[in-house]
Amino acid sequence: MLKQAIRSVGVMLKYARVPTLLMLLGQLALSVEPPLGIYFTKNLVNAIGAYIGHTAPLSGVLVWGALLVAVMLVSAGSGLFHGIMGIYMQRALNRNFTAVVLEKFKNLDYACFENKEVLNSVERMGSEPHMRIYYLFSHTVNALSMLISLAGTALVFTQISVWFSVIYFVLLAPMLWFDFKNMEVIQKLWNTEMPNWRRRTYLSALLADKNAEFELKVFGASRFILTKWKTIADNFRRDYLRARIGASKYGVFRVLALAGWAVYMILSMIHRLSGGMVDIGTFIAVITSMGTVLSLSSSMSDSFSQVSEDCLIMRHFHIFMNLPEVPKGDDMAPVQNPRIVFDNVCFKYPNSDRPVLKGVSFEINPGERVALVGENGAGKSTIVKLLCGLYHPDSGDIYIGGVPIGKLSSSQLRSVFSVVFQDFCSYELTLRENVALGSIDKLHDDAALKSALARGLWTEDIPLSANLGKLEEDGIDLSGGQWQRIAVSRSLLSDSAFIILDEPTAALDPLAESRMYETFQSVLQSRGCVMISHRLASAKLADKIIVLDEGRVVQTGTHEVLMAQEGLYSRMFTAQSAWYTEGEGDGDEQGQGRGEDRLQTAVHLR
Ligand SMILES: Nc1ncnc2c1ncn2[C@@H]1O[C@H](COP(=O)(O)OP(=O)(O)O)[C@@H](O)[C@H]1O
Numbered sequence: 001m002l003k004q005a006i007r008s009v010g011v012m013l014k015y016a017r018v019p020t021l022l023m024l025l026g027q028l029a030l031s032v033e034p035p036l037g038i039y040f041t042k043n044l045v046n047a048i049g050a051y052i053g054h055t056a057p058l059s060g061v062l063v064w065g066a067l068l069v070a071v072m073l074v075s076a077g078s079g080l081f082h083g084i085m086g087i088y089m090q091r092a093l094n095r096n097f098t099a100v101v102l103e104k105f106k107n108l109d110y111a112c113f114e115n116k117e118v119l120n121s122v123e124r125m126g127s128e129p130h131m132r133i134y135y136l137f138s139h140t141v142n143a144l145s146m147l148i149s150l151a152g153t154a155l156v157f158t159q160i161s162v163w164f165s166v167i168y169f170v171l172l173a174p175m176l177w178f179d180f181k182n183m184e185v186i187q188k189l190w191n192t193e194m195p196n197w198r199r200r201t202y203l204s205a206l207l208a209d210k211n212a213e214f215e216l217k218v219f220g221a222s223r224f225i226l227t228k229w230k231t232i233a234d235n236f237r238r239d240y241l242r243a244r245i246g247a248s249k250y251g252v253f254r255v256l257a258l259a260g261w262a263v264y265m266i267l268s269m270i271h272r273l274s275g276g277m278v279d280i281g282t283f284i285a286v287i288t289s290m291g292t293v294l295s296l297s298s299s300m301s302d303s304f305s306q307v308s309e310d311c312l313i314m315r316h317f318h319i320f321m322n323l324p325e326v327p328k329g330d331d332m333a334p335v336q337n338p339r340i341v342f343d344n345v346c347f348k349y350p351n352s353d354r355p356v357l358k359g360v361s362f363e364i365n366p367g368e369r370v371a372l373v374g375e376n377g378a379g380k381s382t383i384v385k386l387l388c389g390l391y392h393p394d395s396g397d398i399y400i401g402g403v404p405i406g407k408l409s410s411s412q413l414r415s416v417f418s419v420v421f422q423d424f425c426s427y428e429l430t431l432r433e434n435v436a437l438g439s440i441d442k443l444h445d446d447a448a449l450k451s452a453l454a455r456g457l458w459t460e461d462i463p464l465s466a467n468l469g470k471l472e473e474d475g476i477d478l479s480g481g482q483w484q485r486i487a488v489s490r491s492l493l494s495d496s497a498f499i500i501l502d503e504p505t506a507a508l509d510p511l512a513e514s515r516m517y518e519t520f521q522s523v524l525q526s527r528g529c530v531m532i533s534h535r536l537a538s539a540k541l542a543d544k545i546i547v548l549d550e551g552r553v554v555q556t557g558t559h560e561v562l563m564a565q566e567g568l569y570s571r572m573f574t575a576q577s578a579w580y581t582e583g584e585g586d587g588d589e590q591g592q593g594r595g596e597d598r599l600q601t602a603v604h605l606r
């Protein structure tokens, strides 16, 4: 814990040096205020006594009085100073530190997101990671400054009697130990509660999500979700309360012990004053400082438990910052002749024992149009994710242009592939930004954006500057099919060597789907394409069809070749064409009718 706390000071100094140094100085000044206060009070009272007794001039009173006022001013002004420095530090952190965190997110190896520990870390840092580190720093500095104050005060007490300090610290030590123990309990609770916390966050997001809410309402299931959320929330609150109450049980002991010490101090001071062992100044200074000491003791305990909670988050931060990254190398040369080779690739998802790809081998030449077909769960999307470098094979190799894929930087991979993922994202940004994300350097190239949209069959009359989605007041909400056209346009914007389309037409109506395939034909002429679709009519257009079954390549060839074979492809195609041609009475699955007609009745293969 100490290491984390010290680290936070290091991080602060790195990202917000000047305000941090000023804050440290300010805290140091503040921490010597209580002992100095005692010392000045004592001298002031004695100077007043001497002045009244005509044994000393007024100047003594003025000097000590001025010094006392000065330390009081430090104390009074410290809140303001703290606040202002805090704002400066948070601003500097937000600018510098948050940028580092976001950069890390950007470079993170995607497979990390499969790891529950990592998810914990990412989530615990929250949406404002810079505030976490700021809190840890300020709580740590606070606790340290209190320790210095107490040590200084003890030094003053020791001048009168060593026992005052000895007894005080003998009482304080077990208290601090209890504080540490309690922190552990709370930390453990946070760790075990993490999955529940994630569930709770998910459920509340579900209730606030427009689409989910719509469906839940139709099913009449909102209340069920709400009750589920409440149960988890109540359980957490109960456990947290229990831990907190358990942690503060010894508070009674603390109060009693400190009260005993205070009584001992007062009686002892009265005894010393009457015996002439201390002067009146010391007496008044010590008695008035006792309130400060008592309140310091209890705030120190709070401070420690805050530091411990913050430290937990710092630990998550360090786990996060040490996660593996994809190679950066933005300046590496684009891949030449990007031939794709899968060589006996085996793959399991992290956290899963089930092999998804079992020795997959195939080759795709630049400019080739390939259809990847297979039933649900065959591993098609997984191949796409491996191609994009989101995951890495467990064994076997993937080469792009002769280079192992792991050696390629993300920008090199971007120059090879642009992808429409099956579960593509709808960004609540402007139409311009939504498309430009495919190749951000074209953000202001209206002609390129509009051409990509046209090729993606976007026909809506919506200006590029329009906000899409529900985030903005004037946001235009789109249908699934419309979002999909934007996703396709986005991938068409980039000049990558290959376009990967993972079920790019699932949300389109059959007519639009057929038109989309026609445009793919025309726009992809010079580019390679890996097309994944349930609808085999689209595979007919491919130069090569790779048939996947339960993580294995079972057939490869053109439509004609595969239809001539007894195998999965011809079985799937025949099954599907039965649907297409039903009622037409011609039964010719390779019929010459335009794809459009057949696709009217296309169905998903299960
Ligand atoms: N993130 C994941 N973690 C574990 N298993 C996964 C993950 N994503 C997909 N799978 C499993 O991998 C298998 C192949 O999935 P996928 O490649 O998406 O199939 P499809 O051919 O339908 O695109 C499926 O059985 C699926 O359950």
Ligand SMILES: [Mg+2]
Pocket (backbone or CB within 6 Å): 380, 381, 382, 422, 502
């Ligand atoms: Mg898929």
